[in-house]
Amino acid sequence: MIEAVGPIKRKFAPWDDPTLKPFIRFENVTKRFGDFTAVDDLTLDIYEREFFALLGPSGCGKTTLMRMLAGFEQPTEGRILLDGKDLSGIPPYKRPVNMMFQSYALFPHMTVEGNIAFGLKQEGMDTSNINTRVAEMLELVKLEKFAKRKPHQLSGGQRQRVALARSLAKRPKVLLLDEPLGALDRKLREETQFELMDIQMELGMTFLIVTHDQEEAMTVSDRIAVMNHGVIAQIGTASEIYEQPASRYVADFVGDINLIDGTVSAVDDGVATLHCAGVDATIVAEAGPGEVAVGAEAGFAIRPEKVQISLEAPPAGTPNVLSGEVWDIGYLGDISVYRVRLPGGSIVKATVANLTRIVERPITWEDKVFLTWPADAGVILLK
Amino acid sequence: MAERGTQGIRPFLAKWALVAVPYLWSLLFFLAPFLIIFKISLSQTAIAMPPYTPVINGIGDFWAKLTDFTFDNYVFLTEDPLYYSAYLSSLRIALISTVLLLIVGYPIAYGMARAPKSLRNALVMAVILPFWTSFLIRVYAWIGILKPEGLITIALQGLGILGPGQQIHIYNTETAVFIGIVYSYLPFMVLPLYAALEKLDATLLEAAADLGCPPTKSFWVITFPLSLPGVIAGCFLCFIPIVGEFVIPDLLGGSETLMIGKTLWAEFFNNRDWPVSSAVAVVLLIILVVPIVIFQNQQKKA
Ligand SMILES: Nc1ncnc2c1ncn2[C@@H]1O[C@H](COP(=O)(O)OP(=O)(O)OP(=O)(O)O)[C@@H](O)[C@H]1O
Ligand SMILES: [Mg+2]
Numbered sequence: 001m002i003e004a005v006g007p008i009k010r011k012f013a014p015w016d017d018p019t020l021k022p023f024i025r026f027e028n029v030t031k032r033f034g035d036f037t038a039v040d041d042l043t044l045d046i047y048e049r050e051f052f053a054l055l056g057p058s059g060c061g062k063t064t065l066m067r068m069l070a071g072f073e074q075p076t077e078g079r080i081l082l083d084g085k086d087l088s089g090i091p092p093y094k095r096p097v098n099m100m101f102q103s104y105a106l107f108p109h110m111t112v113e114g115n116i117a118f119g120l121k122q123e124g125m126d127t128s129n130i131n132t133r134v135a136e137m138l139e140l141v142k143l144e145k146f147a148k149r150k151p152h153q154l155s156g157g158q159r160q161r162v163a164l165a166r167s168l169a170k171r172p173k174v175l176l177l178d179e180p181l182g183a184l185d186r187k188l189r190e191e192t193q194f195e196l197m198d199i200q201m202e203l204g205m206t207f208l209i210v211t212h213d214q215e216e217a218m219t220v221s222d223r224i225a226v227m228n229h230g231v232i233a234q235i236g237t238a239s240e241i242y243e244q245p246a247s248r249y250v251a252d253f254v255g256d257i258n259l260i261d262g263t264v265s266a267v268d269d270g271v272a273t274l275h276c277a278g279v280d281a282t283i284v285a286e287a288g289p290g291e292v293a294v295g296a297e298a299g300f301a302i303r304p305e306k307v308q309i310s311l312e313a314p315p316a317g318t319p320n321v322l323s324g325e326v327w328d329i330g331y332l333g334d335i336s337v338y339r340v341r342l343p344g345g346s347i348v349k350a351t352v353a354n355l356t357r358i359v360e361r362p363i364t365w366e367d368k369v370f371l372t373w374p375a376d377a378g379v380i381l382l383k
Numbered sequence: 384m385a386e387r388g389t390q391g392i393r394p395f396l397a398k399w400a401l402v403a404v405p406y407l408w409s410l411l412f413f414l415a416p417f418l419i420i421f422k423i424s425l426s427q428t429a430i431a432m433p434p435y436t437p438v439i440n441g442i443g444d445f446w447a448k449l450t451d452f453t454f455d456n457y458v459f460l461t462e463d464p465l466y467y468s469a470y471l472s473s474l475r476i477a478l479i480s481t482v483l484l485l486i487v488g489y490p491i492a493y494g495m496a497r498a499p500k501s502l503r504n505a506l507v508m509a510v511i512l513p514f515w516t517s518f519l520i521r522v523y524a525w526i527g528i529l530k531p532e533g534l535i536t537i538a539l540q541g542l543g544i545l546g547p548g549q550q551i552h553i554y555n556t557e558t559a560v561f562i563g564i565v566y567s568y569l570p571f572m573v574l575p576l577y578a579a580l581e582k583l584d585a586t587l588l589e590a591a592a593d594l595g596c597p598p599t600k601s602f603w604v605i606t607f608p609l610s611l612p613g614v615i616a617g618c619f620l621c622f623i624p625i626v627g628e629f630v631i632p633d634l635l636g637g638s639e640t641l642m643i644g645k646t647l648w649a650e651f652f653n654n655r656d657w658p659v660s661s662a663v664a665v666v667l668l669i670i671l672v673v674p675i676v677i678f679q680n681q682q683k684k685a
Binding site for chain 1: 584586587589590591592593594595596597598600605608609
């Protein structure tokens with residue numbers, strides 16, 4: 001029998017099951033600081049055992065949302081439910097929620113061990129169990145050698161790992177991770193991501209993670225919420241967010257995207273034709289039923305890796321062709337990014353996987369190239 | 384290489400001048416007076432002007448006179464129980480006062496550190512403000528408050544707690560000394576405590592609460608330990624000068640309160656026994672060197 005190494009993404013979609021109740025529920029939550037609205041009438045359901053990621057630009061209210069769930073801020077309006085119970089009025093130290101702080105908030109007068117054991121001591125766990133758990137946590141974050149050190153004797157990444165271990169030690173029902181891995185190097189970060197997924201699955205905890213690293217969000221989480229100015233722009237699985245962005249904002253925020261403005265000139269059997277005056281082209285793309293109307297201003301969004309670049313003109317009559325001149329080539333190791341300048345002056349990006357160790361690229365600067373893609377490669381965005 | 388000259392020497396001198404200033408200051412205003420006192424303490428009492436026989440008159444005289452040095456004054460301190468009990472009493476009063484100051488000062492400093500940012504500077508100002516009035520006048524004012532026919536008695540009589548004939552007898556007791564000391568030294572306790580508490584990162588308390596620690600407990604496991612540098616600084620800043628305090632016990636304590644500062648004053652001015660009072664001062668300094676050294680070490684660690 002072959003045992004699976006590392007977590008396998010199971011078929012897990014409680015949000016699609018109407019019989020299940022959400023575990024955490026933000027119900028029309030608004031948070032204002034003075035006259036500044038940090039979170040604006042936000043409703044969000046998170047299910048038990050879900051690994052949920054919050055993605056969004058700095059200052060969009062991610063930390064505020066977590067702090068309300070942990071109990072450090074009270075919603076100005078709306079309420080937060082945990083397992084069906086309203087959390088308002090319950091102080092932070094009585095909530096079954098642990099938070100890993102963005103600033104770590106390690107206790108400077110305690111050793112690494114002392115920090116990790118702190119929450120367990122509050123529970124009244126006996127010493128031998130505490131020691132076992134602390135050792136376990138130290139091993140998890142690979143800090144066994146640093147157990148006796150004080151936080152100020154650690155590097156930034158080591159401190160972050162202590163903070164992570166401290167928040168994990170209590171095995172709370174809900175763990176809030178505010179940029180838990182930002183200070184780690186790539187290798188350690190990837191390892192820790194998988195460790196987190198393991199722990200989360202093994203212990204059946206619900207994780208809410210904030211990260212600025214989209215790849216990380218996509219790797220670890222079951223669902224992602226993209227936030228903007230205190231509201232949720234879109235909730236969905238990683239592939240939904242990436243392949244079917246609901247708005248220009250989401251398309252632009254997550255991953256790399258080419259956005260071409262145009263006007264819908266025809267809709268026929270789920271296929272919309274977009275006339276794009278700016279780039280002097282006609283684009284044909286799938287349109288969701290009933291969404292797109294003739295005459296509407298819309299944007300066409302396509303990911304660079306779905307654009308094919310070639311030196312030869314496609315046969316006449318092929319839809320979705322743009323021609324231009326190679327403006328710039330970026331070599332990123334695994335892929336190369338071609339920035340192609342269209343006659344109108346706008347730039348379209350196309351990526352090509354570097355399958356061979358090319359010495360001379362077949363397509364190079366100032367070549368005249370043709371960009372093509374199938375009709376289902378991009379999406380039409382009305383917002 | 385040849386250019387080292389003027390360009391090299393200037394910053395060198397400037398740096399040394401900067402370092403030299405505090406040392407010169409200590410040399411002139413601490414070490415020199417101390418050596419003079421120490422010299423006087425080694426001489427014989429005499430009824431004269433000055434009221435002692437100088438041991439050294441000049442450098443040439445030095446070796447000849449060295450044999451005249453005497454530790455008689457120090458021996459005398461051990462013979463009369465007055466000095467011994469005055470030292471002990473001073474240490475006791477200083478210790479109790481420091482504890483009282485900590486108990487009174489901590490909540491004040493805590494409140495200040497938790498006050499809205501915009502208010503804090505005003506509160507610090509309010510703590511410092513009494514310094515703008517002479518210390519002596521403020522202690523005198525306490526006489527007016529504490530004396531049997533003073534403000535406290537009047538207030539209590541007005542409230543009907545005391546009958547018309549009854550009076551409060553605090554003045555000329557040790558209690559009055561404690562009140563005076565706590566009042567006078569409070570800023571020295573509050574300011575270092577405030578500095579330590581204000582630095583404290585509020586998210587640490589949130590983290591403690593998050594891990595299941597209620598606020599009263601997190602005060603003792605987080606706030607207090609982290610304010611210890613302030614506690615230590617405040618205690619030493621108060622304890623050391625209180626041991627040698629003279630004005631407050633003299634004005635508020637009456638004859639009942641025995642403190643070494645008072646003894647010293649009496650020895651110097653009433654008995655005109657400069658050598659013995661110098662010996663008293665030197666011994667006081669030696670006693671205080673211990674806490675001062677501990678304090679210095681603590682500050683270095685912090
Ligand atoms: N206590 C507060 N008083 C006033 N404004 C606040 C307070 N806390 C947060 N804000 C504001 O609310 C907004 C959201 O803050 P929040 O910390 O939630 O952002 P974030 O999404 O976590 O950002 P980042 O990715 O930079 O951590 C910010 O504009 C911030 O300035
Ligand atoms: Mg944040």
